[in-house]
Amino acid sequence: MTGQNLSVGIISTDKFLAAIIKEVLGHIGIFFEEVDQKTSENFPCIILPTHNEADFSIASRLCNSVENILIFDEEFSIKAFYLALGGFLEYDRSTNKLKTPKLSLEQYELLEKIKNCFSKSDLPLIRKWYWPKFADACFVSTHDIDSLDPILRISNLKGRIGFNWLRFLINLVRKQLGKEIFKIILDENRRELRSTFLFFPDYGNSYKDFLYILKLLKQLNFEVGLHGSEFSYYDRTQLETEKKQLEKILEGNLKGIRHHQLNFLPPFTWRYQEKAGFIYDLSFSYSTDFGFRSGICFPYHPVDIIERKRFDLIELPTSFMDWTVLYRHMNYNEAWNTLMELANVIEKLHGCFVVNFHNAYQNKDFPLIEKLYSKLLDHITRKNYWITSAGKCSSWWLRREKTKLNAFLDKKTIQGNISSPLPIIIEKDEDIIKLDLKKTDFVISIKD
Numbered sequence: 001m002t003g004q005n006l007s008v009g010i011i012s013t014d015k016f017l018a019a020i021i022k023e024v025l026g027h028i029g030i031f032f033e034e035v036d037q038k039t040s041e042n043f044p045c046i047i048l049p050t051h052n053e054a055d056f057s058i059a060s061r062l063c064n065s066v067e068n069i070l071i072f073d074e075e076f077s078i079k080a081f082y083l084a085l086g087g088f089l090e091y092d093r094s095t096n097k098l099k100t101p102k103l104s105l106e107q108y109e110l111l112e113k114i115k116n117c118f119s120k121s122d123l124p125l126i127r128k129w130y131w132p133k134f135a136d137a138c139f140v141s142t143h144d145i146d147s148l149d150p151i152l153r154i155s156n157l158k159g160r161i162g163f164n165w166l167r168f169l170i171n172l173v174r175k176q177l178g179k180e181i182f183k184i185i186l187d188e189n190r191r192e193l194r195s196t197f198l199f200f201p202d203y204g205n206s207y208k209d210f211l212y213i214l215k216l217l218k219q220l221n222f223e224v225g226l227h228g229s230e231f232s233y234y235d236r237t238q239l240e241t242e243k244k245q246l247e248k249i250l251e252g253n254l255k256g257i258r259h260h261q262l263n264f265l266p267p268f269t270w271r272y273q274e275k276a277g278f279i280y281d282l283s284f285s286y287s288t289d290f291g292f293r294s295g296i297c298f299p300y301h302p303v304d305i306i307e308r309k310r311f312d313l314i315e316l317p318t319s320f321m322d323w324t325v326l327y328r329h330m331n332y333n334e335a336w337n338t339l340m341e342l343a344n345v346i347e348k349l350h351g352c353f354v355v356n357f358h359n360a361y362q363n364k365d366f367p368l369i370e371k372l373y374s375k376l377l378d379h380i381t382r383k384n385y386w387i388t389s390a391g392k393c394s395s396w397w398l399r400r401e402k403t404k405l406n407a408f409l410d411k412k413t414i415q416g417n418i419s420s421p422l423p424i425i426i427e428k429d430e431d432i433i434k435l436d437l438k439k440t441d442f443v444i445s446i447k448d
C-alpha cells in the first residue's frame with residue numbers, strides 16, 4: 001500500500017514509559033506504531049513520553065511537521081499516569097473527587113491534541129470504537145457472595161447497619177439459604193442480563209446449597225469468579241489454593257477475582273493474581289468511597305512500579321458498591337444521585353460501569369438497596385449500554401487492544417486492513433463516519 005500512513009508514532013528508548021503511552025492511547029482507541037531510527041515512513045503525529053534529544057531527532061525526521069511532535073510529559077505528567085496505573089494515585093479523601101475520573105479526562109485532552117495534528121495536515125483520524133455495536137458505554141454487574149447462610153451475616157452487620165433480628169430468625173428456622181441469589185437470577189434472567197457472581201471456595205455447612213447454586217448459574221450462562229478470602233490478597237499460595245478449590249467444584253476455569261473487603265496490596269496482589277492465572281481483577285477500589293480509585297473509567301492493565309512492567313491482567317474499575325451506601329447512612333435520593341453521577345460521566349466518556357451488589361442486601365431488610373439495584377437496571381436498559389459479564393468485558397477489551405490496523409490515505413481514498421472485525425470511527429473536521437468493519441481489507445472514500 002502507498003500513501004500517507006494514518007497511525008500515530010511512538011518513540012521511546014525507555015520501554016516502560018512507552019508501555020504507559022500505549023496504555024493511554026489504547027483506551028481512547030488510537031492506532032499506533034512504535035517507531036525508531038530504522039523507520040523510514042512519515043507519520044502525521046508522533047508522541048514521546050518525555051523530552052529526550054536522541055528520540056526527538058528521530059521524531060523530527062519522521063513527523064510531517066515538528067509542530068506535530070507531542071511530548072507527553074510537557075502537557076501532562078507521565079509520572080502521575082504510571083503511579084495511577086500502579087495503584088498509587090494521590091487522593092485527598094476529604095474532597096471526595098473520585099467520581100470524576102481525572103486521568104480519563106486528560107486522555108480526552110490528549111485525543112484533542114492528536115486530532116488537531118491530523119487536522120492541520122488535512123488528514124482523517126481513524127480510531128477503534130470502545131464497545132461492540134457502537135454502544136456508548138459498558139455495564140458490568142457483579143455480586144459478592146459473602147454468605148449463603150444468614151448466621152454468618154451477623155458479623156457483617158452487627159453494630160453498623162440496622163438489622164432485623166426477627167427476619168433473621170425466621171430465615172434461620174426456614175433454612176432458606178442463598179434465596180437472594182435466586183431472586184437475583186430470576187430478575188436478571190427476565191431482563192436477559194448476565195452478571196458475574198463472586199464465590200468463596202467454601203461455605204461450611206451450606207455445601208449442598210452451594211453446589212446447587214453453582215450448577216444453576218453455570219446452566220444459565222452466568223459467570224462465576226473467585227471471592228478471595230480475607231488474607232489471600234497477600235498470600236500467593238493461599239490464593240492459588242482457593243482458585244484450584246473453586247475450579248474443582250465448578251468443573252471449569254475461573255477468569256476473574258474480587259478480594260473480600262476489597263483488600264489489596266499493589267503491586268503484590270496483581271502479581272499473585274496474574275501468576276495464579278487470572279485474566280481480570282475487580283478489587284481495586286475503595287470500600288468507603290464511590291468512584292475511580294485510579295482516576296480511570298476504562299478497563300486497564302495495571303503496572304508493577306517496582307519491576308517497571310505492565311501486567312497482562314486487566315483491572316475492571318468497580319465504581320459503586322451497595323455496602324458503601326449503608327456505611328455512609330445515605331438515603332435513597334443520595335444513593336441514586338451518586339449512581340447517576342457515575343452513570344453520566346461514564347456515558348459521556350464511553351467508560352465501563354462496574355457495580356457490586358451483594359446478595360445479602362437483596363431482601364426486605366434492605367429495601368433501599370433492593371430498589372436501588374432494580375432502578376439502576378431500568379436506567380441501564382433504557383440507555384445504549386453494552387451489558388455483559390466481567391469475563392466477556394475483559395475478553396472484548398483484550399481483543400480490541402490487540403487489533404492492528406494498517407491504513408493509508410491516497411488522494412481521497414483510505415485503503416487498509418484490520419486484523420480482526422471491529423467498530424471504527426473516522427473523524428475529519430466536523431465529519432464523523434462510523435463503520436463496523438467485518439472484512440479484513442477495506443477501501444473507504446472520504447469527502448473533501
Ligand SMILES: [Zn+2]
Pocket residue numbers: 144145146227259260261
Ligand atoms: Zn466480601
